[in-house]
Amino acid sequence: MLKLIRKELIFNRNNLLVITAIMTGFFLYFIYRGQIFSPRAYMLFTAFYVGASLSVVLESREAKCKTAALTCSLPYRRKTIVAARFALTWILMLAALIYTSLLAAVIPFSRLDMGQALSLKFILVSLLILSVIFALLLPFTIRFGVMGVIIFLVAIQLMGVVTLFLASLLRSGRADLLSPLSAAIRGLKYLAGPQSTAAHLVLAGAAILLLNAVSLVVSQALYARRDL
Amino acid sequence: MDEAIVISGLRKAYPGFLLNDVSFQLPRGYIMGLIGPNGAGKTTVIKLILNLVRREAGHITVLGRDNLREETWVKSRLGFVHETPAFYGYLTVRQTASLVSRFYPAWDDARFRELAGEFGLPLHKRVSRLSRGTVMKLSLALALSHSAEFLLLDEPTSGLDPVFRRELLERLSALIQDGRTSILFSTHITSDLERLADYLTFLREGQVVFSSSREEIQDNWLMVKGGNELLEERYRPLFQAVRSTAYGIQALTSRSEEARRAFAAGQVLLERPTLDEIVFFLSKGH
Numbered sequence: 001m002l003k004l005i006r007k008e009l010i011f012n013r014n015n016l017l018v019i020t021a022i023m024t025g026f027f028l029y030f031i032y033r034g035q036i037f038s039p040r041a042y043m044l045f046t047a048f049y050v051g052a053s054l055s056v057v058l059e060s061r062e063a064k065c066k067t068a069a070l071t072c073s074l075p076y077r078r079k080t081i082v083a084a085r086f087a088l089t090w091i092l093m094l095a096a097l098i099y100t101s102l103l104a105a106v107i108p109f110s111r112l113d114m115g116q117a118l119s120l121k122f123i124l125v126s127l128l129i130l131s132v133i134f135a136l137l138l139p140f141t142i143r144f145g146v147m148g149v150i151i152f153l154v155a156i157q158l159m160g161v162v163t164l165f166l167a168s169l170l171r172s173g174r175a176d177l178l179s180p181l182s183a184a185i186r187g188l189k190y191l192a193g194p195q196s197t198a199a200h201l202v203l204a205g206a207a208i209l210l211l212n213a214v215s216l217v218v219s220q221a222l223y224a225r226r227d228l
Numbered sequence: 229m230d231e232a233i234v235i236s237g238l239r240k241a242y243p244g245f246l247l248n249d250v251s252f253q254l255p256r257g258y259i260m261g262l263i264g265p266n267g268a269g270k271t272t273v274i275k276l277i278l279n280l281v282r283r284e285a286g287h288i289t290v291l292g293r294d295n296l297r298e299e300t301w302v303k304s305r306l307g308f309v310h311e312t313p314a315f316y317g318y319l320t321v322r323q324t325a326s327l328v329s330r331f332y333p334a335w336d337d338a339r340f341r342e343l344a345g346e347f348g349l350p351l352h353k354r355v356s357r358l359s360r361g362t363v364m365k366l367s368l369a370l371a372l373s374h375s376a377e378f379l380l381l382d383e384p385t386s387g388l389d390p391v392f393r394r395e396l397l398e399r400l401s402a403l404i405q406d407g408r409t410s411i412l413f414s415t416h417i418t419s420d421l422e423r424l425a426d427y428l429t430f431l432r433e434g435q436v437v438f439s440s441s442r443e444e445i446q447d448n449w450l451m452v453k454g455g456n457e458l459l460e461e462r463y464r465p466l467f468q469a470v471r472s473t474a475y476g477i478q479a480l481t482s483r484s485e486e487a488r489r490a491f492a493a494g495q496v497l498l499e500r501p502t503l504d505e506i507v508f509f510l511s512k513g514h
């Protein structure tokens with residue numbers, strides 16, 4: 001599997017360099033405008049951005065170059081190919097989280113105090129968010145390919161609009177319409193807050209593992225069914 | 229006999245196409261040509277062997293092992309050339325070989341360099357800048373550099389110039405001299421196969437029309453040329469395909485002995501058909 005991970009890295013290296021450059025510029029701006037964003041919002045935004053972009057990049061590039069047939073002709077099972085991509089995406093997502101946190105911590109003009117965000121609880125919340133995005137996105141891109149990626153990108157834009165709308169609804173006191181969303185937000189806030197216990201953290205950790213395991217199994221099943 | 233590949237009862241359906249009950253086998257150390265008109269199912273069969281598409285029924289055994297249950301083992305001993313090879317365009321030929329080499333324990337870099345030299349591959353040129361023919365040569369060089377015991381070549385001569393095509397066919401012919409390497413070669417250029425193939429499998433509309441050795445084909449198939457009396461009902465069952473022209477009738481039969489008995493000398497002209505004629509007649513049908 002390490003050979004497959006290495007192949008994916010070589011294959012995607014140009015894209016990854018471009019993403020890193022964009023990410024660096026993007027996050028340097030946030031770091032500089034630290035008075036607007038809290039370190040925790042920065043961390044959550046990073047998790048979302050990194051999760052969404054990296055999981056899409058690996059799948060769409062293969063589809064664009066039409067190299068899936070080459071990859072699947074190599075002496076590996078498709079399950080292993082998906083597992084390698086899954087592992088690589090997680091490695092890259094974690095590396096990107098560490099990178100952006102380091103950016104915020106060491107850049108001289110940084111106005112973010114990353115000490116506030118770098119707690120075990122908050123890291124766990126970030127991983128949970130990463131897992132939710134990634135767990136949904138991986139099977140989605142495998143099932144729908146490049147078209148799926150386009151649909152996803154459009155959906156992300158729409159989600160931004162919907163989120164703004166929901167936020168205005170929440171502010172206008174109609175939170176009862178949005179009970180699942182607000183419950184999820186309350187849950188995450190509770191998990192990151194001082195009142196959550198070790199048992200909650202263990203449960204959150206289990207949820208992260210379960211989400212990823214289900215996503216991996218579904219993705220492998222979808223990829224095994226795909227005709228190339 | 230030790231078999232390189234055994235395919236039985238293979239089935240795969242696409243909208244508007246059905247590959248049905250495909251069965252054939254190839255002994256180890258021989259070359260089989262997979263022939264048929266466009267859309268007959270040749271590429272689908274090769275993709276099914278590589279598990280690039282999911283079969284709906286049937287079994288495939290490669291070098292004595294099931295191609296799905298022992299997929300990794302089987303693929304490590306396969307060399308493949310896809311109909312339209314796709315590589316990572318921004319990598320150079322050298323980098324592509326280096327990338328692929330890591331997946332094959334038996335990779336022989338000296339052999340790749342030798343083949344690259346013979347094929348005229350520019351090692352430091354990006355794959356995206358290569359012509360279609362050169363990409364095909366790269367694909368062939370990769371397939372031939374890891375001591376594959378079974379080569380699956382899907383239209384490998386398409387896009388190649390006649391000189392290189394001939395050289396390639398000679399190389400493939402030399403490869404099987406070790407008695408261990410086998411080749412399944414799909415093409416619609418039948419002249420390639422007349423020079424090369426030991427066995428031929430003809431596919432039409434997703435079904436095997438025949439699968440046998442070249443000698444059997446030469447012995448069994450016969451072209452009958454004569455007048456309109458060949459269209460009489462009693463002769464009809466003898467023929468697989470009939471073509472009527474302004475000058476008479478040409479009919480193809482696989483029952484050469486019966487045909488020889490049925491027609492008196494001088495009544496008709498009996499000829500051994502070329503592979504091209506067999507393919508043409510069987511593709512066109514009655």
